[in-house]
Amino acid sequence: MAVTESSRARGVDRVIAIFRQLHIAQRPMTMRELIEATGAPRSSIYELAAILTEVGWLETAADGSVFFGREMHYYGSDYATHNDLISRAHQAILALVRKYEETTQLCMLEGNKYTVVLSESSARPFNISSDIGVRVPIPWTATGRLLLGHLSADEIRALIPADDFVLDNGVQIDFAEFFRDVQHAKEQGYCCTEGLSNAFRLCMAAPICDRAGFPIAALCFMTSRDTSPERRTGMLEDLLQSAKALSHR
CATH class of the missing domain: 1.10.10.10 (Winged helix-like DNA-binding domain superfamily/Winged helix DNA-binding domain)
Structure with missing residues (x-):
């Protein structure tokens, strides 16, 4: 047997x-x-x-x-339909894409990596996106910095493999600087990164929190670094408002 x-x-x-x-x-x-x-x-x-x-x-x-x-x-469709957060987040993402015509995503941590759970791109000729479900090193992302704020420096060191602090262009991310980014993201309630995993990319991430107030996911805009300050402000405000609406009150 x-x-x-x-x-x-x-x-x-x-x-x-x-x-x-x-x-x-x-x-x-x-x-x-x-x-x-x-x-x-x-x-x-x-x-x-x-x-x-x-x-x-x-x-x-x-x-x-x-x-x-x-x-x-069919199975994936069933899961998306019956998972309340994913179902509601999809509608929020569609609304943001319609308003700004920018790639918008729902992102989460999966173990010691980052993944895109939902992604909708605009019809614009130029857009930036990441493949759904592909596991990416946490230090490469704005979401990664945003979702680790409840962990200590030692806990983060234990979670993230040392090799994940090396970007795909060979640049080494300093751990102390990364941890400061994590703390700063926690304090301000969102995270923006520019030119991190892509020289032309601007990423904005706003937290979706559980009942205890811990961030469990993030809504993200993936756009160009050429985006004007005025447009950035409007995008970030709507992103934060949408993420707050998706969080447990």
Whole structure:
């Protein structure tokens, strides 16, 4: 029985690994790519892909590559519909995009990383966005600074891997400076960063708080650093008002 249970557990782990790799890739993957990415046996990947395709969790293209199937969309839609915060945040994001025509997002921490949960882009030719669900180092973001205000310096050091303080352009973020940013964001009730993970990007983040007053998520604008001071002020005021409306009173 133990062997059977262990085998089933490995099967579940491999299904999770397949889904994670497809999400990371953000595109269909061949069997060979999945085998290499997951490290699972060839026979196991082929068997699982066939089963998951049969139930609609995966779809297989003519060239044999696989990606998420229609059933996965239904499950995601169910979750978004029945999660009160996500459902309400989506409406708030749509309203902000209609008013400012700027990319607007709902962002959260996932373990020791940052993720975009919802994102809506404007119809403007130039917009800045991040992929939904992709795990990004916390120090690279305004949201990361905003959502760590309840932690001490030692707790933050223990949470964030040292390598995550190195931006993708090779620049090292000083921990003391990062911690000062975290404290400043807590004091002022929002966080703005410029040219951090992208030289041309301005990010504004406003906290969504739980009943105890702790920030659990953030509404964010992703826009250009060329945005005028007057427009920045209006965007930030509306962002803060929308985030406050989404918070538990």
